[in-house]
Amino acid sequence: MSTGIPVQYFLILATIMFFAGVYGFLTRRNLITILMSVELILNSVNINFLAFNRYLYPHKLEGMFFSLFVIAVAACEAAVAIAIIINIYRRFTTINVEDVNEMKF
């Protein structure tokens, strides 16, 4: 069990992880590393949900089910994003975001 650890520690940890993801999202240029930053952000949000559920409302299950659905959405997002990335690579032979600036219209 998580006795002896205040809830704030979990939240600070999730905050640092979230903003590491934001930093990666802003500085990276490769599409796959941007996707990895988004996974970091989603994961830190899950830690928040579970810490709130366990510490503040231990008689309910909302936080747990919400993070379960967040994990499912993250899996869908990763699958579709990687399909798009592979398709982009086939057309442009690069996945650098600055070289991929044309759309079909």
Add this chain to the structure above:
Amino acid sequence: MTANQIMFILFALMIIVFSILTVTSRKILRAATFLLFVLVSTSGLYFMLNYQFLAAIQLTLYAGGIVVLIIFSILLTSHINQKFESPGLKKVIFSALASAAGAILAIVTLLDYNFSATTEAAKEVDMNLIGKSLLSVEYDGYILPFEVISILLLAAMIGAIVIAKKGGPAKIQSTILNKE
């Protein structure tokens, strides 16, 4: 210091160090490996919070599924030994400033806030309870989001197959681009 606190400090240090390495490493395969370490230590935190089911989901789906998918697509789209050129100094400084400002603001706010827990007894989260509430139509049931998420999974699966499928419009488009 109890064993719990030592474990928490270990997991927290691993998460912080490896998530920063994930976004700063210049070799892409190493970045993916650091992401795997972050996800595994996160599942350790879930075990500490006593959500065993979610920790198992995290290990199998994130660490087992998504990271493998990411590594496969890295191997398909880039050279292993290729190093990224480092992003411009201006970009790094402004991004680091923006994220540090956001982090400090959030941490100050949540240290200031007074969290108050309920006094009700904690519920034991076992598989029986999870399965029953996931399929229940009562007040505490989650049948509607469960159905919606299953439709979303199906749509994402079909969409991923259709997008990544070879041939058709992709070939025509690339020949047009080559002519231009």
